[in-house]
Amino acid sequence: MSPDVLLEHAPLFARAAVVTVRIAALGILGALTVGLVCAAVEHFRVPVGRQAVRAYVELARNTPLVVQLFFLYFALPKVGVVWSGEACAIIGLTFLGGGYMAEALRSGLDAVDASQVDGALSLGMSRGAALRHVVLPQGVAVAVPALTANVIFLVKETSVVSVVALPDLMYVAKDIIGSSYDTREALTLLVVAYLVILLPVALGARALEGRWRRAGLGS
Amino acid sequence: MTTTTDAPVLELRDVRKTYPGGVTALDGVDLTVRRGEVVVIVGPSGCGKSTLLRTVNGLEPLTGGAIALDGSQITGSGTRWETVRQRVGMVFQSYELFNHLTVLGNLTLAPVRVAGTPRAKAERRGLELLARVGLADKAGSYPRELSGGQRQRVAIVRALAMQPEVLLLDEITASLDPEMVREVLDVVVELADNGMTMLVVTHEMGFARAVADRVVLMDRGRVVEEAEPEEFFTNPRSDRARAFLQTFTYTRSTRRAGPDVSAEPAAEG
Numbered sequence: 502m503s504p505d506v507l508l509e510h511a512p513l514f515a516r517a518a519v520v521t522v523r524i525a526a527l528g529i530l531g532a533l534t535v536g537l538v539c540a541a542v543e544h545f546r547v548p549v550g551r552q553a554v555r556a557y558v559e560l561a562r563n564t565p566l567v568v569q570l571f572f573l574y575f576a577l578p579k580v581g582v583v584w585s586g587e588a589c590a591i592i593g594l595t596f597l598g599g600g601y602m603a604e605a606l607r608s609g610l611d612a613v614d615a616s617q618v619d620g621a622l623s624l625g626m627s628r629g630a631a632l633r634h635v636v637l638p639q640g641v642a643v644a645v646p647a648l649t650a651n652v653i654f655l656v657k658e659t660s661v662v663s664v665v666a667l668p669d670l671m672y673v674a675k676d677i678i679g680s681s682y683d684t685r686e687a688l689t690l691l692v693v694a695y696l697v698i699l700l701p702v703a704l705g706a707r708a709l710e711g712r713w714r715r716a717g718l719g720s
Numbered sequence: 721m722t723t724t725t726d727a728p729v730l731e732l733r734d735v736r737k738t739y740p741g742g743v744t745a746l747d748g749v750d751l752t753v754r755r756g757e758v759v760v761i762v763g764p765s766g767c768g769k770s771t772l773l774r775t776v777n778g779l780e781p782l783t784g785g786a787i788a789l790d791g792s793q794i795t796g797s798g799t800r801w802e803t804v805r806q807r808v809g810m811v812f813q814s815y816e817l818f819n820h821l822t823v824l825g826n827l828t829l830a831p832v833r834v835a836g837t838p839r840a841k842a843e844r845r846g847l848e849l850l851a852r853v854g855l856a857d858k859a860g861s862y863p864r865e866l867s868g869g870q871r872q873r874v875a876i877v878r879a880l881a882m883q884p885e886v887l888l889l890d891e892i893t894a895s896l897d898p899e900m901v902r903e904v905l906d907v908v909v910e911l912a913d914n915g916m917t918m919l920v921v922t923h924e925m926g927f928a929r930a931v932a933d934r935v936v937l938m939d940r941g942r943v944v945e946e947a948e949p950e951e952f953f954t955n956p957r958s959d960r961a962r963a964f965l966q967t968f969t970y971t972r973s974t975r976r977a978g979p980d981v982s983a984e985p986a987a988e989g
Contacts, residue, residue, distance in 0.1 A: 619779055620816030624830035624882055625806035634829060638820045 528594025536602025
């Protein structure tokens with residue numbers, strides 16, 4: 502393995518890492534938003550909405566991201582919906598991650614005793630205030646380990662977005678292997694790039710879990 | 721308990737509650753609680769006493785009858801329960817303290833978020849209330865770090881922090897170890913002496929006798945006897961009340977006692 506070759510390709514990976522991080526960050530943000538709404542719908546047993554959420558969660562979790570991306574990128578244009586590769590990647594990740602986040606948050610919310618809501622209501626709080634100030638802080642604290650696992654999982658899932666022509670880390674690695682046969686260097690840089698992105702996330706997640714356990718569950 | 725006046729604070733008229741499954745929990749309850757009065761509801765498990773308490777602050781919707789607070793009806797479609805509940809505090813059997821907040825955080829959450837009290841003022845009041853129940857040093861602790869008796873005292877002052885006109889106490893000693901019951905009941909007696917209007921559900925007959933201005937016996941969703949505590953406990957009028965009170969006096973069954981028991985072969989365990 503040649504250090505010169507590594508150095509030569511490194512800038513390409515740095516640029517690709519920006520794409521990976523941008524897609525992952527926006528997709529995870531979207532997934533958390535979708536997941537929170539879905540978890541609330543399930544937690545409050547909203548009629549019809551609840552069944553719709555169940556169907557969505559099963560669909561999102563039981564189909565591969567590649568298939569979801571193909572659908573968004575190649576099938577939707579047939580009915581006149583044309584999105585860029587990056588939009589498809591972010592929407593696809595939101596769709597997939599939303600299902601996982603919904604499950605994590607729902608089980609967290611369900612772990613909070615329903616009588617805690619009685620306690621909140623008895624003090625004059627509205628249902629919304631009870632959710633925001635009493636149920637969510639405790640439920641999210643329970644859900645944090647599952648949520649952080651989902652975050653790491655979703656960052657890794659971005660490695661398939663090259664199928665919709667996005668120059669992410671995986672795309673660049675395959676490109677270099679195909680054009681210059683620097684296979685070992687390309688794969689080494691690929692591994693290093695993912696570690697550079699994910700190790701801080703994993704360490705941050707662990708710190709967050711400890712903090713939330715103390716803050717959310719009263720030490 | 722001389723602070724009782726004639727003004728009714730709570731008036732329950734023909735209150736009914738039937739669950740969708742067809743079970744009737746409340747079968748036409750009439751009850752009046754006057755300002756400064758302590759009314760204690762006793763009765764066998766499942767008689768509807770806790771359900772009755774929960775109807776008063778809307779945690780359990782009625783299926784018939786009406787409840788009035790200070791003369792205005794609070795049952796009906798237009799009721800803003802958020803407003804009613806600020807005037808009717810409740811303490812639960814299992815405390816329902818918010819585990820993610822400190823003791824002081826539990827006391828200030830509703831005053832700050834619901835009543836709009838400035839945080840500094842709410843905290844000052846919270847600390848005063850904690851001092852009143854001997855828990856000033858626990859302000860920064862989390863509920864998990866407290867004993868059951870301490871938690872229940874915190875729950876009581878959390879309800880008081882909203883300055884309610886009426887306090888509902890739902891079997892507040894039922895999940896406490898026996899040695900912690902007294903510290904909680906002492907707080908309630910002090911509240912009663914200071915003129916707090918209370919509607920209390922309890923299984924502690926000694927406490928009922930000590931704190932009540934009036935004792936109400938419920939059975940099968942109805943009020944079967946209503947009397948002054950001394951009269952209720954020493955000279956109950958109804959057979960139902962006598963039968964109920966008898967369950968609290970443990971006497972050894974004569975059927976199995978006596979010297980001949982040991983002479984019998986060990987037929988049963």
